[in-house]
Amino acid sequence: MPPIWVRRMAEPVVKVRDLMKYFPLRRGLKEIITMKPKRFVRAVDGISFDMHIGEVFCLVGESGCGKTTTGRLITRLLEPTGGHIYYKPSREVASQISEKCFVEDGYVDLAQKLPKHVDKLLRREIQIVFQDPFGSLDPRMKVYDILKEPLIVHRIGSSEEERREIIYRALSEVKLVPPEQFMNRYPHMLSGGQRQRVAFARAMILKPTVVVADEPVSMLDVSIRAEILQLMLDLQANRDLAYLFITHDLAVANYLCTRIAVMYLGKIVEMGPTDEVINNPQHPYTKALIAAVPEPDPRNRFKIREVPIKGEVPSAAAIPPGCRFHPRCPYAMDRCSKEEPPTLEVKPGHYVSCWLHVRK
Amino acid sequence: MSTQIERVRWFLGELKRVKSGLVGFILLFILIGVALAFPLIANPQDIANWSGHGEYWDQKMLPKLAPPAWINMFSSVKYAVTQDLSAGAGNYTVLDMQNDKDMLRYLDLMNPDVAKALRQLPEDQRKTLLDNLRKNLHFRYLVYIERSIVYDFKADVPPSDIVILSKIGPIILRKGLVQGINIQLVRPDGITLTLTPGASPNVTNPFNINQYADMMSPGLLIGLTIPTTVNTSGTETYRVIVANTTWRFSIRDYISSVLNSRNPALINSVLGPILKVANVSIGEGVYIDPMVFLMSKAEKDIVAGTAPPLRGKYVLYIKFLIKVPEGYPKPVFKIEKAKALGVYGLLGTDLQGRDLWPAFVYGVRWALIIGLVVSVISTFIGVMYGVISGYLGGWTDVIMTRVAQIIYSLPVLPLLIILAYFFGQNIWNIVWILIAFGWVGLVFTVRSMVLQIKENLYVEAARAIGASSWRIIFKHVFPQILPYMFASMALSVPGAILAEAGLSFLGLGDPNVVTWGKILHDAQAGNAVLNGAWWWVIPPGLGIAVVGMTFVFIGYALDRILNPRLIR
Amino acid sequence: MALLEVKELRTYYYTLRGVVKAVDNVSFSLERGEVLGIAGESGCGKSTLAWALLGLVPPPGRIAGGRIVLDGIELTKLSEHDLRKKVRWKKVSMIFQGAMNALTPVFTIEDQLAEPLMIHKGMHKNEARERIAQILKAVGLDETIMKRYPHELSGGQKQRVIIAMALLLNPDLVIADEPTTALDVIVQAQIMNLFKEIKKKYNMGMIFITHDLSLIAEIADKVAIMYAGKIVEIGSSDQVFGNPRHPYTQGLLRSIPRIRSKEKITWIPGVPPDLVRPPPGCRFFPRCKYVKEQCRKEEPKLKEIEPGHFVACHLYG
Numbered sequence A: 001m002p003p004i005w006v007r008r009m010a011e012p013v014v015k016v017r018d019l020m021k022y023f024p025l026r027r028g029l030k031e032i033i034t035m036k037p038k039r040f041v042r043a044v045d046g047i048s049f050d051m052h053i054g055e056v057f058c059l060v061g062e063s064g065c066g067k068t069t070t071g072r073l074i075t076r077l078l079e080p081t082g083g084h085i086y087y088k089p090s091r092e093v094a095s096q097i098s099e100k101c102f103v104e105d106g107y108v109d110l111a112q113k114l115p116k117h118v119d120k121l122l123r124r125e126i127q128i129v130f131q132d133p134f135g136s137l138d139p140r141m142k143v144y145d146i147l148k149e150p151l152i153v154h155r156i157g158s159s160e161e162e163r164r165e166i167i168y169r170a171l172s173e174v175k176l177v178p179p180e181q182f183m184n185r186y187p188h189m190l191s192g193g194q195r196q197r198v199a200f201a202r203a204m205i206l207k208p209t210v211v212v213a214d215e216p217v218s219m220l221d222v223s224i225r226a227e228i229l230q231l232m233l234d235l236q237a238n239r240d241l242a243y244l245f246i247t248h249d250l251a252v253a254n255y256l257c258t259r260i261a262v263m264y265l266g267k268i269v270e271m272g273p274t275d276e277v278i279n280n281p282q283h284p285y286t287k288a289l290i291a292a293v294p295e296p297d298p299r300n301r302f303k304i305r306e307v308p309i310k311g312e313v314p315s316a317a318a319i320p321p322g323c324r325f326h327p328r329c330p331y332a333m334d335r336c337s338k339e340e341p342p343t344l345e346v347k348p349g350h351y352v353s354c355w356l357h358v359r360k
Numbered sequence B: 001m002s003t004q005i006e007r008v009r010w011f012l013g014e015l016k017r018v019k020s021g022l023v024g025f026i027l028l029f030i031l032i033g034v035a036l037a038f039p040l041i042a043n044p045q046d047i048a049n050w051s052g053h054g055e056y057w058d059q060k061m062l063p064k065l066a067p068p069a070w071i072n073m074f075s076s077v078k079y080a081v082t083q084d085l086s087a088g089a090g091n092y093t094v095l096d097m098q099n100d101k102d103m104l105r106y107l108d109l110m111n112p113d114v115a116k117a118l119r120q121l122p123e124d125q126r127k128t129l130l131d132n133l134r135k136n137l138h139f140r141y142l143v144y145i146e147r148s149i150v151y152d153f154k155a156d157v158p159p160s161d162i163v164i165l166s167k168i169g170p171i172i173l174r175k176g177l178v179q180g181i182n183i184q185l186v187r188p189d190g191i192t193l194t195l196t197p198g199a200s201p202n203v204t205n206p207f208n209i210n211q212y213a214d215m216m217s218p219g220l221l222i223g224l225t226i227p228t229t230v231n232t233s234g235t236e237t238y239r240v241i242v243a244n245t246t247w248r249f250s251i252r253d254y255i256s257s258v259l260n261s262r263n264p265a266l267i268n269s270v271l272g273p274i275l276k277v278a279n280v281s282i283g284e285g286v287y288i289d290p291m292v293f294l295m296s297k298a299e300k301d302i303v304a305g306t307a308p309p310l311r312g313k314y315v316l317y318i319k320f321l322i323k324v325p326e327g328y329p330k331p332v333f334k335i336e337k338a339k340a341l342g343v344y345g346l347l348g349t350d351l352q353g354r355d356l357w358p359a360f361v362y363g364v365r366w367a368l369i370i371g372l373v374v375s376v377i378s379t380f381i382g383v384m385y386g387v388i389s390g391y392l393g394g395w396t397d398v399i400m401t402r403v404a405q406i407i408y409s410l411p412v413l414p415l416l417i418i419l420a421y422f423f424g425q426n427i428w429n430i431v432w433i434l435i436a437f438g439w440v441g442l443v444f445t446v447r448s449m450v451l452q453i454k455e456n457l458y459v460e461a462a463r464a465i466g467a468s469s470w471r472i473i474f475k476h477v478f479p480q481i482l483p484y485m486f487a488s489m490a491l492s493v494p495g496a497i498l499a500e501a502g503l504s505f506l507g508l509g510d511p512n513v514v515t516w517g518k519i520l521h522d523a524q525a526g527n528a529v530l531n532g533a534w535w536w537v538i539p540p541g542l543g544i545a546v547v548g549m550t551f552v553f554i555g556y557a558l559d560r561i562l563n564p565r566l567i568r
Numbered sequence C: 001m002a003l004l005e006v007k008e009l010r011t012y013y014y015t016l017r018g019v020v021k022a023v024d025n026v027s028f029s030l031e032r033g034e035v036l037g038i039a040g041e042s043g044c045g046k047s048t049l050a051w052a053l054l055g056l057v058p059p060p061g062r063i064a065g066g067r068i069v070l071d072g073i074e075l076t077k078l079s080e081h082d083l084r085k086k087v088r089w090k091k092v093s094m095i096f097q098g099a100m101n102a103l104t105p106v107f108t109i110e111d112q113l114a115e116p117l118m119i120h121k122g123m124h125k126n127e128a129r130e131r132i133a134q135i136l137k138a139v140g141l142d143e144t145i146m147k148r149y150p151h152e153l154s155g156g157q158k159q160r161v162i163i164a165m166a167l168l169l170n171p172d173l174v175i176a177d178e179p180t181t182a183l184d185v186i187v188q189a190q191i192m193n194l195f196k197e198i199k200k201k202y203n204m205g206m207i208f209i210t211h212d213l214s215l216i217a218e219i220a221d222k223v224a225i226m227y228a229g230k231i232v233e234i235g236s237s238d239q240v241f242g243n244p245r246h247p248y249t250q251g252l253l254r255s256i257p258r259i260r261s262k263e264k265i266t267w268i269p270g271v272p273p274d275l276v277r278p279p280p281g282c283r284f285f286p287r288c289k290y291v292k293e294q295c296r297k298e299e300p301k302l303k304e305i306e307p308g309h310f311v312a313c314h315l316y317g
């Protein structure tokens, strides 16, 4: 049986095209006086990908490569510097949006400025769960009030009873049972795993179609991570939902995701179905990443792990020209330092950006 | 609802642990109690008539610059206490000149030989002769009035004055109409002082005008401070003490004026009896405290003022012999009030003889009102400003911060003085001015707190679910600032009180509102410190300090109690 | 004689909430040339154990009992002065959790490395420089790094400097507390390679602390699994990874996703206990699926179930 995402793959729900986010660097007085040009951190530097209902699309990469920024762009917590985020609203929401807002058959561009009420409607459909379960819940609010907030903001539920009912169901769904026991607790009365469940409940209560999960388990104890990952899959099984899962842990990505995009310094260098990318990596960086992942096998202690690449990720404020990976790449050629490699489809659905794959 | 109760209970529990906070809240309750109980523990009329109502305080006849009465509890030397004096024996007799018997009685005194002769004449002859004599008389009635007051002196230090407030008149002061006055002070040692020079020390016959001082003798009425007016009838002008004239007679002032006259004959005629017994004389340019002199034993040291006090009953007699021409009403002399002025009340009096206790108590009210109104409003404005500026960020933030910085960098005191000068003279204007400058201090801290809170993930989470900026500010940001807001609210109270006090002290306060600052201002103007009038300066000063301390205690306690929640 | 012998070590934090029994009756030994990996979830007392070995437990913590014998010296009996002069850095050095962010920003790397040499070895600056160059090379850094300030280095380079610092005085025992936690996978792999080289080159003991069982497998000869302040299983790596016997160890190993297989992973329900009021009996019983009546009452002792493999669980023996 093909994986779920293939079955439902009809049309992407999100189409990201050439998305960019540059953060201006604070200039020193000297730079301002000498009229040096503004410098930018190119956190996300022109990425494109599609997301489909039913899939877990994964962004992996090392720290600072722009994963969180991408997630925040899609949830519109940040305004993009350039590019497009085409989003196909659900039928219910689409019917409430005026014709003008659509750019092409059924898509709105989230990178454009939208009327206020449309903006709010669309926010409902794209939710985010953050990495830090300790920081993402207001310490002064009870679980009940935390979950009530999205209902109030979007005027869901006409009476308190109705809202209580919705919250009750949301808590049951994330397996915080019995819900009455959790409703009146403050976040500090919950374990990290329970908090992350509340965070998922808050995201899910608005019935979103896209949920960005930014490293939702990396701050949790190893022994309970699987529980949250399972919860994510359970939540998806019952609804039309696409996950954008952000992680630096390739093993987790391998476990959970249907497709993987590997990011390096603000660019996607390789993207494809999980098995393809993990078992048949094409980009030198992906290869190195996979080689570096440790495994609980004590035989490893006798061998030095082959990590072919040198050095560390350079600063996103000074991205190397050409292929941004070339200073560390063992296969770097002349061309690599001058021209940016194009993105090629090496196998159906498997994309790589590397000159090695460009056959003349 | 139950969580609210829970929170209050938790707060009270915490408060028990922060002792200074408990002290602060207890003090605050006491202060509020005092402010509310003001009409019960002081006379609101005193405050209503505090400024610009001299007659109210004259009426009250309080001592000036009197220390509080309770100093006797701590002092080995006992001071005379301010007290009302009782009236002694009195007399009011009228001789009607149309009445032959009365006329003869008068003649007995004026011309005993004639009177004798007349008595021996037969009835009708006498009548015609009396009628003839009557034609030469300028008056119809002869009125003898005698009033006395008694002061029982028991302390070590005599009162600063003995004052008599009376109603007198009408008395016509015309040439040929000799009106008599005789004021005598009888001391416990038997020495009688005749305060009115020219009067006889022993009045043997009250209707004998020769035993009185002539009221028209130069300077006498002025010295006695009896007001007179000039009256014109036809071509003749004469002086009159009109009916119902208020006469305030201060023994101290009178003796002073005698002493200051530098007229040895006058001094001797008034104070002679004492000087004679003590066997001393008053040298040139010696300062004598009149009351001490009057109420000390007649010994050698009396001039130096170091003779032992003479305790016992002092009686002051005031006698009049008044001639009333035909067609004029009979004179009245009524003592309305007599007082010995010494130490007074709970907090003494100021230089104008105003009771300082009601002013002090009333000051609590204004201190609390000014402190709380200014701190609550300015803290609230400051916090809102900081929150909005910090949360919205961008250009809004830049402009708002600049504006705040400009206001912050203005020299506040000089500006306050200028503004208070232009807008001032009204307490609420001062309050607005203090608010106008008070809110900026907070802005910068609040703004930086907000910048931090804004970075909290849960704020971002709220944005992600689509919450509006206002909702985030009120639901997520503001509650975090709240503890700090309460603490700084409490901590900014003393500043506001001090600022108002400072302005009042500089004379820029509301003239119609009695604040501690105003009391201090008056004290300064009245040279309270030079006069050693500590009771005028210390209570308001201490009051400001205590209110300030109260709120500082509360502020620190709030900070200690509420802030750990921020961290939790 | 073992290099390090820890016997019934107890380290408690005396807090307002109560006594936090962060390390409770922990015993193990370590030979020269051996690497002991200590693994466990956050808050189980790994760092506390490391601090106790150095006599550096932060207040309100205190060593409440037990013995630590290093090379025949009983550290628990030494005064603070002797510990500082004779033991720390010279005999036992530690790579603290997060130490790379604690390098003094105002001194060059050379200054920071020279200080211990000058203090403990009485070296002159020039002698020190030679040793520093040597040690930097050993951790894979260029000599030119010496003149740089911490902020001019990358995360991996800083961590290497920290490791160099620990090796500077040729200690008998190095304790590394989560030395790679803040680093990216690739840098982590590089640092792990460095540890492997060090292990080969120097004949010393090493304690490697981490919450990541995969990393333990990369380096440790001997593995101790800690749960709620206690060691629940200890044995050779092959024993613990190949034949885990404690339900907690088994659960942990099953919860790790692997990159080269798609095996279903599971989790251990519940959360670790509050160390102020740990459950009676076996501390793991609220989360254990094999729990028996006995487990709730009686504390399981570490038992040797095969040579060198100890497990504290009532399922055995």
Ligand SMILES: Nc1ncnc2c1ncn2[C@@H]1O[C@H](COP(=O)(O)OP(=O)(O)OP(=O)(O)O)[C@@H](O)[C@H]1O
Pocket (backbone or CB within 6 Å): A023, A024, A041, A042, A043, A061, A062, A063, A064, A065, A066, A067, A068, A069, A070, A248, A316
């Ligand atoms: N608000 C911001 N202002 C300036 N620079 C930023 C901002 N947010 C992120 N950056 C920079 O953008 C780059 C990408 O950051 P991002 O947080 O997206 O990385 P990430 O892949 O999520 O990393 P991590 O794994 O550490 O979470 C980094 O160099 C970061 O310093």
Ligand SMILES: Nc1ncnc2c1ncn2[C@@H]1O[C@H](COP(=O)(O)OP(=O)(O)OP(=O)(O)O)[C@@H](O)[C@H]1O
Pocket (backbone or CB within 6 Å): C013, C015, C020, C022, C040, C041, C042, C043, C044, C045, C046, C047, C048, C049, C058, C059, C060, C061, C097, C211, C275
């Ligand atoms: N200074 C302290 N005061 C009180 N309790 C402390 C203190 N330091 C640590 N603890 C407690 O002691 C227990 C063990 O802490 P420790 O830091 O040793 O754990 P750890 O295993 O190193 O965890 P991590 O993986 O998070 O570093 C924890 O429950 C912790 O809350």
Ligand code: SF4
Pocket (backbone or CB within 6 Å): A283, A284, A285, A323, A324, A325, A326, A327, A329, A330, A331, A332, A333, A336, A341, A353, A354, A355, A356
């Ligand atoms: S393009 Fe060149 S430098 Fe870049 S990854 Fe491919 S081979 Fe390496």
Ligand code: SF4
Pocket (backbone or CB within 6 Å): C246, C247, C248, C282, C283, C284, C285, C286, C288, C289, C290, C291, C292, C295, C300, C312, C313, C314, C315
């Ligand atoms: S002792 Fe009992 S509860 Fe503890 S691990 Fe063993 S079986 Fe589970």
Ligand SMILES: [Mg+2]
Pocket (backbone or CB within 6 Å): A067, A068, A069, A214
């Ligand atoms: Mg991130």
Ligand SMILES: [Mg+2]
Pocket (backbone or CB within 6 Å): C046, C047, C048, C097, C177
């Ligand atoms: Mg630790």
